[in-house]
Amino acid sequence: MQVTSRRFKEGAHDALHDKNIQQAFSKVKSGFPVARAKSASELPEFEELRDSARDLKNHILENLDYYLEYFEEQVQLQGGRVHWCSSYAEAREVVLHICREAKAKTVTKGKSMITEEMALNDYLSEHGIEPIETDLGEYIIQLAHEYPSHIIAPALHKTKDQVTELFHENHGKYGFNERLTDPQALVNEARSVLRDKYVAADVGITGANFLIAETGSTVIVTNEGNGDLTQSLPKTHIAVSSIEKVVPTLEDASLFLRLLARSATGQEMSVYTTFSTGPKRMEDIDGPANFHVVLVDSGRSDLLGSDKQDLLRCLKCGACMNHCPVYQAVGGHSYGWVYPGPIGAALNPHMVGLEEARHLPNASTFCGRCEEVCPVRIPLPKIMRHWREQAFETQVTPKPERWGIGIWAFFAKRPKLYRLMTRVSARALKLMAGKKGVIHKLPLMKGWSSVRDFPAPEGATFMEQWKKQQREGK
Amino acid sequence: MPSRDKIFSRIRHNLGRGPLKEEAANALKTRIEGHAPHTIPKRTDIPHKEQVDLFEAKATALAATVARLNALEDVPEALRDYLAAHNLSTKVKMAPDKIFDDLPFDKTPMLEITRGAAAPSDEVSLTPAFAGIAETGTLCMASGPDRPSTLNFLPENHVVVIRASEITGTLEDSWARLREKFGAGNLPRTVNFISGPSRTADIEQTLIMGAHGPRRLHILIVDDDG
Numbered sequence: 001m002q003v004t005s006r007r008f009k010e011g012a013h014d015a016l017h018d019k020n021i022q023q024a025f026s027k028v029k030s031g032f033p034v035a036r037a038k039s040a041s042e043l044p045e046f047e048e049l050r051d052s053a054r055d056l057k058n059h060i061l062e063n064l065d066y067y068l069e070y071f072e073e074q075v076q077l078q079g080g081r082v083h084w085c086s087s088y089a090e091a092r093e094v095v096l097h098i099c100r101e102a103k104a105k106t107v108t109k110g111k112s113m114i115t116e117e118m119a120l121n122d123y124l125s126e127h128g129i130e131p132i133e134t135d136l137g138e139y140i141i142q143l144a145h146e147y148p149s150h151i152i153a154p155a156l157h158k159t160k161d162q163v164t165e166l167f168h169e170n171h172g173k174y175g176f177n178e179r180l181t182d183p184q185a186l187v188n189e190a191r192s193v194l195r196d197k198y199v200a201a202d203v204g205i206t207g208a209n210f211l212i213a214e215t216g217s218t219v220i221v222t223n224e225g226n227g228d229l230t231q232s233l234p235k236t237h238i239a240v241s242s243i244e245k246v247v248p249t250l251e252d253a254s255l256f257l258r259l260l261a262r263s264a265t266g267q268e269m270s271v272y273t274t275f276s277t278g279p280k281r282m283e284d285i286d287g288p289a290n291f292h293v294v295l296v297d298s299g300r301s302d303l304l305g306s307d308k309q310d311l312l313r314c315l316k317c318g319a320c321m322n323h324c325p326v327y328q329a330v331g332g333h334s335y336g337w338v339y340p341g342p343i344g345a346a347l348n349p350h351m352v353g354l355e356e357a358r359h360l361p362n363a364s365t366f367c368g369r370c371e372e373v374c375p376v377r378i379p380l381p382k383i384m385r386h387w388r389e390q391a392f393e394t395q396v397t398p399k400p401e402r403w404g405i406g407i408w409a410f411f412a413k414r415p416k417l418y419r420l421m422t423r424v425s426a427r428a429l430k431l432m433a434g435k436k437g438v439i440h441k442l443p444l445m446k447g448w449s450s451v452r453d454f455p456a457p458e459g460a461t462f463m464e465q466w467k468k469q470q471r472e473g474k
Numbered sequence: 475m476p477s478r479d480k481i482f483s484r485i486r487h488n489l490g491r492g493p494l495k496e497e498a499a500n501a502l503k504t505r506i507e508g509h510a511p512h513t514i515p516k517r518t519d520i521p522h523k524e525q526v527d528l529f530e531a532k533a534t535a536l537a538a539t540v541a542r543l544n545a546l547e548d549v550p551e552a553l554r555d556y557l558a559a560h561n562l563s564t565k566v567k568m569a570p571d572k573i574f575d576d577l578p579f580d581k582t583p584m585l586e587i588t589r590g591a592a593a594p595s596d597e598v599s600l601t602p603a604f605a606g607i608a609e610t611g612t613l614c615m616a617s618g619p620d621r622p623s624t625l626n627f628l629p630e631n632h633v634v635v636i637r638a639s640e641i642t643g644t645l646e647d648s649w650a651r652l653r654e655k656f657g658a659g660n661l662p663r664t665v666n667f668i669s670g671p672s673r674t675a676d677i678e679q680t681l682i683m684g685a686h687g688p689r690r691l692h693i694l695i696v697d698d699d700g
Contacts, residue, residue, distance in 0.1 A: 024678070031679050045515050052512050065485045066494050066502050074659065084478035136685055137676035153676060160678050187674060187682045194686065199594050214506050215661045225672040225687020228627045232664065243481065248502070249509040254645040258515070265675075268532075268610045272687065273667040280663050283619035285570075286591040287663050297481045304488035 001119040001147060003352045005336030008359035012330040020159050021331045028156070032322035035266020036373065043262065053259055054377045056252055057313035060244075061304060067213045067246045068295070074216025078278030080291035088118040091296045095120060095205070095238060098292055099129050102236045104202035108194075110220060110227030111135040112207025113151055113316060114242050114296055116338045117351070120205075131205075132197045134226035136190055143170050149332025149340065152264050152318040157331055160186070194226070204230040204288065208241035209316070210256065211293070214249045217277040218293060221260060221270045228274055237276065237288035242296050244312040250275075256315060259375035264317040299351055308383050311347050313376040320370035320380060326363050335360060342370035346383040354387065358396050361387035419463055426457040507658070511646045518609045518643030522699065525608040529641045530695065532611025536670030537683065538691040546573070546696050549635055550582040553600060556692050557585075562631055563597040571602050571620040573635075592628035599625040600633045603693075605648045606641035610669055613693070614648040616655075617664035626666050632688035634668075637698045 004011065015021045040046045060067060072082045085091035099107060107124065109115065109131055121131040121142070133142040137155035141148060143166045148154030155163075163186055168179045174193050180186050198204075206227050210219040218239040220227045231237045247253050261267040280287030303309050321327040321341025332340035337348045337357070345360040361384040370380045391397045392405060411418040433439050433456030442449040460468070475483075486492055494502070518525060530540045541552055557564055565586045568574055579587055592599060604616035613634055617623040626632060642648065645667075656662060672687030683689055 027679055043515060043517075045513050048513055056512075062489065063494065063498075063502055064489075065482050066499060068482075068485075070503075070506065078660075084476070084481055086477040086480045086484075090477060134686065135676070136674045140676065153679070155676050156679070158677075160680075163677055183677045183680050184682050186677060187685060191684070191686060195594060214509065215659055217661055217665075223672070224674050224685035225627050226685065228623070228666065229686055232624050232627065248506050250649045251509045251511045251646055254649070255512040257645065267669075269612050269667065269669040271536075271669050271672060273669075275661055275665040277661040277663055277665075281619075284617065284622070284663060285619055286622040286624045287617065295481075297477075297484070301481060301484040301488060304485060305490060306488070 001116065001122075001338065003337050003356055005348060005352060005357040005360055008334055008336060008363060011334035011336065012363070015331040015334050016329065018331075020162070021157055024157050024159065025328050025331045028322055028328050032265060032318070033373075036263060036319060036322070037266075039262040039266040039268060043258070043268075046259075046262070049255060049258055050375055050377060053255055053375055054313065056247075056255060057376050060247060061309060061312055064244065064246070064301075064304065067248055068243060070213040070248075071211050071216060071246050074213065075278070075291075075293055076216075078216045078291075080216065080278045080293060083292060083294045084297075085294060086297045088296070088298050091118050091240065091294055091298070092120055092123045094294055095240065096124065096127055096129070098236065098238055099124065099203050102202050102290070104129055104236075106130045106132060106197065106201050107203040107205055108132050108134050108198055108201040108230045108234065109138070110204070110206035110222065110230045111138050111154070112205070112240055113148075113338060114207055114240050115205065116148060117298070118240075118296070120240075132194070132201070134194050134198065134230055135222070135224060136187065136226070139190060139194065140166060143167075147333075147338070150318060150321060151316055151339065151343075157333065198229045198233050201230075201234045203236045203238060204232075204234040205238045205240060206231050208239050208245055208293075209260070210253050211241055211246040212248075212250060212253055212275065213246055215275070215277055217275040219253060219273065219275050221257075221273050223265075223267075223271045225272055228272055231274075231276060232287055235288055236290040236292070237279075238292045238294060239276065240294045240296065242298070242300055244300050256375075260315050260317055263315070263319040263373065263375040303350060307386050308346070308350060310378050311343075311350070311383060313378055314343055314347075315375055317375060319373040319375065320378075323369040323373050325365060325367065325369075330363070335363075342380045342384070343378075346378075346380050346387070349387050354391055354394070355396050358387075358391050361385075361391070419461070422461045423464065426461050427459055429456045430459045432456065509649070514644055514646065515609060522641075525643055526638050526641050526695065526699075529606050529608040529611055532608065533613075533670070533693055534611070536611050537673075538611070538670050538693055540693045540695060543694055543696045546635070546637075546698075547576075547578050549574075549577050549600075549694060549696070550579045550585065552694050553633055554582040554585055556633065557598065557631075560631075560690065565596070566598045566600050566633075567592055567596040567625060567629065568600040569602060569621050569625055573602050574600070591622035592624035594628060596625075596629045598631045598633065599629040600635065601625045603634050603636040603640060604665075605651055606636050607643070607645055607648060607667070608641055609644050612645075613666075613668040614652075615664075615666040615668060616652065616662045617666075618662055623664040623666060626668065627687045630684065630688055631690045631692070632671075633692045633694065635694045635696060637696045639698050641695070
């Protein structure tokens with residue numbers, strides 16, 4: 001997909017002034033995080049499970065080649081096919097090839113972030129195959145020609161009124177001409193429209209939350225049941241997955257399942273967790289006759305052994321964005337690529353290039369909430385800091401910013417000089433503030449003081465006050 | 475170089491090693507074959523009777539409905555009563571499983587029973603569960619020629635029969651039962667874990683039931699524990 005991360009500042013500015021976006025994203029706070037906290041508190045073993053999940057993911061990554069080979073062997077034993085793709089382009093071609101073999105006119109799709117990364121829908125459309133998203137949120141944004149603003153709630157930025165209009169514009173051809181405003185009625189209408197699509201589709205494409213090495217299974221987790229209809233009705237099922245999703249055993253998957261839904265929506269389990277293994281069996285009376293697993297690397301293996309390897313532990317639960325004050329303020333699209341929020345700020349620079357995504361690691365207050373709630377304890381702030389350092393070192397950071405940081409570093413490395421400067425500035429700022437104790441306008445920092453006052457220091461620096469207190473204390 | 479080789483060589487290069495030595499690979503194989511569980515939540519560490527109660531409470535909290543029956547032969551009447559109470563179609567698509575072969579549907583002549591995989595026009599399905607998970611009120615459904623998995627998703631109303639003895643504590647118990655039945659390393663084509671009826675919150679984060687799968691999930695627990 002088109003990367004627009006370079007425009008982060010403009011995007012964030014627009015989002016802050018968009019009433020719909022503000023309304024939608026400010027709601028996040030009172031929804032997902034509250035539900036997560038409740039379900040975590042109801043499971044005394046939750047923190048212990050998070051430690052085990054982190055350790056297990058690390059173990060998998062250290063032995064990724066072994067588990068992937070084991071998985072491949074099991075898929076083949078069960079009658080499925082595995083396709084290895086080192087790039088998005090290759091993965092798109094493989095999927096198209098399978099669709100053409102199946103003489104597909106339409107394909108239904110379950111929710112999948114990797115196919116968003118690959119921009120698969122556009123590619124299939126360009127080649128004469130109609131992709132139909134079946135997750136309600138994905139369906140809505142497909143109609144709107146947009147991309148997800150949240151990894152588990154893709155249409156989070158859409159208001160009900162916008163959905164009403166989208167359905168009204170697009171469902172007339174199916175005989176639905178009424179302008180519906182009730183959410184239940186909207187869901188019912190989408191349900192009816194998509195029902196026929198499931199049955200007519202020649203191929204069903206899903207993602208995978210996990211790949212099980214032990215059994216060669218692919219696993220999807222949904223609440224709507226769309227993924228299951230997608231993968232059980234058409235003759236061909238393609239599961240597209242990135243390579244780091246493999247887990248050794250069913251018991252290992254169970255560990256992650258206890259964390260995934262709780263971290264995401266606060267559910268103990270999502271409504272449907274489905275393990276698909278091979279094509280339908282000889283005597284089965286339903287299920288797909290062909291089962292393909294498309295494994296995509298596209299940059300994942302390059303994270304191994306790097307200071308950002310921990311990113312590969314991600315379960316794609318969305319907890320980090322649900323708890324992020326920056327995400328809640330600027331929404332998902334500002335981040336300019338598939339992954340928004342803290343995981344996007346840490347991952348996108350690797351996936352689309354630091355130059356393109358250099359603003360993202362700066363879009364953080366480093367409050368640390370993301371790391372606190374991450375089910376696999378990814379140190380997101382630390383990784384963002386690494387990116388900031390790398391941006392400075394590789395001169396991706398623009399010159400004025402680099403000079404500023406350079407001047408600061410000059411003083412920071414000379415403690416005596418630094419203390420002198422802070423003593424002088426603290427007093428100067430106090431003078432500037434006068435009796436009110438606040439500064440309305442700061443020279444060179446208009447961006448900061450144009451929207452809020454700067455509380456002025458009280459005169460003495462922290463170090464001075466500390467020393468004084470120590471003296472008086474004794 | 476084919477992509478498969480490229481990916482594996484990059485993985486190994488970045489991990490700073492070649493292919494795993496035999497000893498290390500054997501240890502991982504043993505780990506898979508041993509499939510040891512991780513920490514199991516203590517909430518299910520209770521007598522079986524209480525596990526069945528926990529299953530019912532959890533399933534109900536997920537917006538499923540539950541009825542307790544004394545015997546399998548009570549299923550037809552329970553099904554009839556449920557459909558009548560919700561004013562639902564009396565046409566039922568029933569799984570071909572032999573556990574249903576001897577159900578006394580002669581007692582419920584108003585029910586029209588057909589058997590097979592789900593068709594788009596089916597409104598009600600009746601299927602047997604493979605296991606129940608007390609921990610979360612989750613049903614485990616294993617597909618097979620006599621248990622087509624489309625019955626779990628296509629009809630709007632899904633009625634599931636589970637014997638109390640099939641209800642166990644955890645997900646891990648289901649894996650043990652599946653391995654026992656299908657052999658280690660094998661699963662049927664589709665294993666569905668179902669926790670309540672279908673739902674979505676994709677429109678303004680408002681919870682709506684019946685997104686694509688069943689709107690209603692009704693569970694008949696047959697007490698066979700004695």
